[in-house]
Amino acid sequence: MKDSYNRQICYMRLSVTDKCNFNCSYCKSGVDKQKRKLLSFDELYNICVEAVNCGISKIRITGGEPLVRSGIIDFCKKVSNISGLNELTMTTNGSLLKYYASQLKSAGVSRLNISLDTLNPTRFNQITSTESYNEVLEGIKEAQKCGFKGIKINCVLIGGFNDDEIKDFVSLTKDNDIVVRFIELMPIGESANWQSDKFVSNEKVLQTVPELKMQSFDGVAQMYKVDGYKGYVGLIRPMSDKFCGVCNRIRVTSDGKIKPCLHSKDEFDLRGLVGSDLKDMIEKAILSKPQSHSLEHTCCSNSTRFMNEIGG
Ligand code: SAM
DSSP, X not given: OBOTTSOBOOXXXXXXXXXXXXXXXXXXXXXXXXXXXXXXXXXXXXXXXXXXXXXXXXXXXXXXXXXXXXXXXXXXXXXXXXXXXXXXXXXXXXXXXXXXXXXXXXXXXXXXXXXXXOSOHXXXXXXXXXXXXXXXXXXXXXXXXXXXXXXXXXXXXXXXXXXXXXXXXXXTTTTSSEEXXXXXOOOOGGGGGSOGGGBXXXXXHHHHOTTOEEEEEETTEEXXXXXXOSSEEEEEOTTTXXXXXXXXXXXXXXXXXXXXXXXXXXXXXXXXXXXXXHHHHHHHHHHTOOSSOOOBTTBOOOOOSOHHHHTO
8 A cells, every 4th residue: 555655565574573693783772671572473474464455565574583483484484375465585694594594485485685794703703792603604505505596685884893894795796696785874772872983874885896887776775786796786875865765664563563664763553453453553554654764864763662673
């Protein structure tokens, strides 16, 4: 269905848990202390069904880390079979993919986005507070082996941390059928209080690799390529070139709140609703989607949640 600004809303990001086996410094929160109560998989499934009835054709499963929630494969299998849903995808940190990639493929997950902010194992340990670098690389390889095509590697650029790795990330696209997407760090949750020099415009990617040639727009990403390279480079610029005019998404948190906009504090509670009541509330949330978010370099997100509670 269309929102009040004539945007076709067809994409839902569904967080199935706020728990994560990583503790990324820009994303983490005191969520364990807040103890938000997760919806059951049956409740999440009902939301998916009614969202599809409202015109959602693509669902992305996210978290926290979606693969840490037990029962996730059966849930994906059920959701992918909803009539009217065209695409079920997942965003993951990749650390458990070597165990789950094949099952995800069989369960109907068609595409994967994998977050990876650095190609340097020491930095990886530092930012994630884990030692899972090799697991993530093995997970990516396993996913490719299982037939996942066009895997997207999402890298959040952070000034003074990984902005000297831009060329290395672009080089990954030379021989690999992957898309490396640079995402601008947003001041939300933990990073809301970070110094301004951590917020790097994606313009820096184009300055560092001038060989990148603009190809097209893919949703919120501007797509580039180096001539002769197999893969693509995407730039997602919520800060330097916000894309609210083409925003086609809603988000559902694992405790059952719809967020019409990532950076708004507005939420609509779906817990306890079923059938037409549930559908009505989803429609209400879509119609209340604001024209644009107010996030600029000088001001923080109005969202009261941390990213691991929303799902990105
Ligand atoms: N655990 C999964 C993962 O790692 O992809 C899914 C959840 S994670 C919250 C989703 C995405 O949000 C990740 O790519 C992460 O880098 C991104 N993210 C978290 N905080 C962010 C911020 N402040 N600015 C930009 N992206 C952020």
